Amino acid sequence: VEAPPLGLSCLSTYLRSKGFSTQILDLNIYFYNKVDKKHEYLWEMGSALYWREKGAFDKILYPILEDRLRYFVDKIITSGVKVVGFSVLSVSQNLITAEIIKEIKKRKPEIRRVLGGISVSVDEQRGFFEQNLVNMVDGYVIGEGEVPLLELLDAYRQDREIKGIP
Numbered sequence: 001v002e003a004p005p006l007g008l009s010c011l012s013t014y015l016r017s018k019g020f021s022t023q024i025l026d027l028n029i030y031f032y033n034k035v036d037k038k039h040e041y042l043w044e045m046g047s048a049l050y051w052r053e054k055g056a057f058d059k060i061l062y063p064i065l066e067d068r069l070r071y072f073v074d075k076i077i078t079s080g081v082k083v084v085g086f087s088v089l090s091v092s093q094n095l096i097t098a099e100i101i102k103e104i105k106k107r108k109p110e111i112r113r114v115l116g117g118i119s120v121s122v123d124e125q126r127g128f129f130e131q132n133l134v135n136m137v138d139g140y141v142i143g144e145g146e147v148p149l150l151e152l153l154d155a156y157r158q159d160r161e162i163k164g165i166p
Contacts, residue, residue: 008087014146020153023079027072027096031065039064051092062099073103083156085149087117094119094128105136112156116141116149
């Protein structure tokens with residue numbers, strides 16, 4: 001598996017057409033391709049609990065992925081980016097996304113962190129991040145992302161206030 005989701009490719013293409021440099025790093029694809037074969041079951045439908053339930057995540061999944069997660073965060077931090085966006089398509093991605101955001105905030109707080117995707121567009125699901133990542137997420141992109149994300153990035157580039165951006 002190597003191709004990122006179509007939505008990310010569309011966002012990237014749109015932002016590039018507006019003069020922004022982009023790079024897509026798909027954590028799910030990266031982990032799946034790098035994990036030991038004996039752990040591939042974690043991507044099967046019956047394994048969602050490991051991704052969603054904090055106790056199972058901390059005890060079973062995180063120790064398996066921790067080194068790769070740190071590598072991924074290192075890659076983001078050393079890339080020189082000023083903004084990193086996360087597309088959260090399912091509640092199964094909440095805990096792993098939260099761990100990455102916490103690590104980026106701790107190690108390089110000046111990198112802005114933006115969340116979008118289907119799960120973030122739903123109030124109840126976005127609430128997970130609002131409650132668990134207080135002052136760690138700089139912006140949320142709700143619904144279709146092209147125009148709001150462009151406006152958000154333009155505001156960051158011009159050091160303008162982001163309130164009022166849909």
